[in-house]
Amino acid sequence: MKHIDNTPSTPGKFKMEKSPYNRLRLHSSLAKLTIWSLVFLGLIFIFFFRSPSSSSSGSLTSDPSRRSLRTSSYGGLAWEKRIKASAKVRSRNGMSVLVTGAAGFVGTHVSSALKRRGDGVLGLDNFNDYYDQSLKRARQALLERSGVYIVEGDINDVTLLKKLFDIVPFTHVMHLAAQAGVRYAMENPSSYVHSNIAGLVSILEVCKSANPQPAIVWASSSSVYGLNTKVPFSEKDRTDNPASLYAATKKAGEEIAHTYNHIYGLSLTGLRFFTVYGPWGRPDMAYFFFTRDILKGKAIQIFEAPNHGTVARDFTYIDDIVKGCLGALDTAEKSTGSGGKKKGPAQLRVYNLGNTSPVPVSDLVSILERLLKVKAKRTIMKLPRNGDVQFTHANISLAQRELGYKPTTDLRTGLKKFVRWYLSYYGNGKKSAQ
């Protein structure tokens, strides 16, 4: 019997195969074994090279933050639960909004206003060190108390963005994350390209593939009007002579928005903010560091344009900007595409959000002096050619008509609220802003 023939005569040894038929069987089993081994190795290869953490299509740029996705606290049931709770809609007809730049000045205010009225809000911010990170952490703590969770990550992290969209089918994205500031571009130009151009493209790529596609409202800037001299600045004016890299990246953003609207049917609204100020503001802005320096008794530089020309800004109070953002979200139509394909024409809008009453910077200083009860040490300097423009002035009739936007806070009232916050946050100047 065959099985007896194959039994070794001596334990530990196999009987030698003698017949050609047996040799043939041995060859065919070896061939089968080799094929199965190759199939198995192939499967292992596919598994490792297609897994999200190593997929080269996961990010549009070589982005260091992707490393954190693989190694840090992202993911897990508790994390997803937190995200879902934060993004849960609590009002009838409410929206679920992903707010990028939520630990920033405008992002914090917009997130908390949305949450207050019952919308679902999830924040995303990379907490970069462009300015005092402890201020961003304090804003995060503030939002946390009202039930808004901020995921810590970069907008270039496509894998993370996709995961957030897997967890929550966001109806809207309020995209505020950006490298702000005009002068810093001379020091770190690539940060503007990274956040304002590559980052915007990452957001739009993920939004275009999401199902359903969200409507997107995003922050452009009054700086796109650049060296224009016709005032007030209107959305119909040309915007092709930017005075800074910051302005150029925002202008590029508006063109990129046009492309994604045209190809993929994404509903896109760009908001051109005019010098936003208020409590929890940005320490790199003049009203903020003037306050700090006046309190410290340090000299402040006030710029003057050629021929003693006045430098003025259309300062806009944060609460007015928030109302404009909410108005834009509320009137945003749905995107029309699905699965990355356009199904019909979609909304594409741009609005000025300003105050329509420019104030000379020297008047801003006088108001601060009165509120702080300290005389400023003023030095007058020529406006340097490093990105700042002489004046800004918004025509807001379009936003008034279509978003119901109506700013109500004059500079004196707004600065009073800012100074009150500043003194309580920094403790009457004892602990001072960095």
Ligand SMILES: NC(=O)c1ccc[n+]([C@@H]2O[C@H](COP(=O)([O-])OP(=O)(O)OC[C@H]3O[C@@H](n4cnc5c(N)ncnc54)[C@H](O)[C@@H]3O)[C@@H](O)[C@H]2O)c1
């Ligand atoms: N404040 C103004 O006067 C003003 C004027 C015009 C336009 N804007 C625009 O409004 C938006 C909000 O401005 P803000 O004053 O709140 O600035 P901000 O710097 O306080 O907020 C931006 C936030 O985005 C985050 N961020 C930056 N790059 C990121 C990235 N790659 N990934 C994730 N997070 C990132 C930052 O950490 C920051 O918390 C920006 O797009 C800005 O360009 C602001």
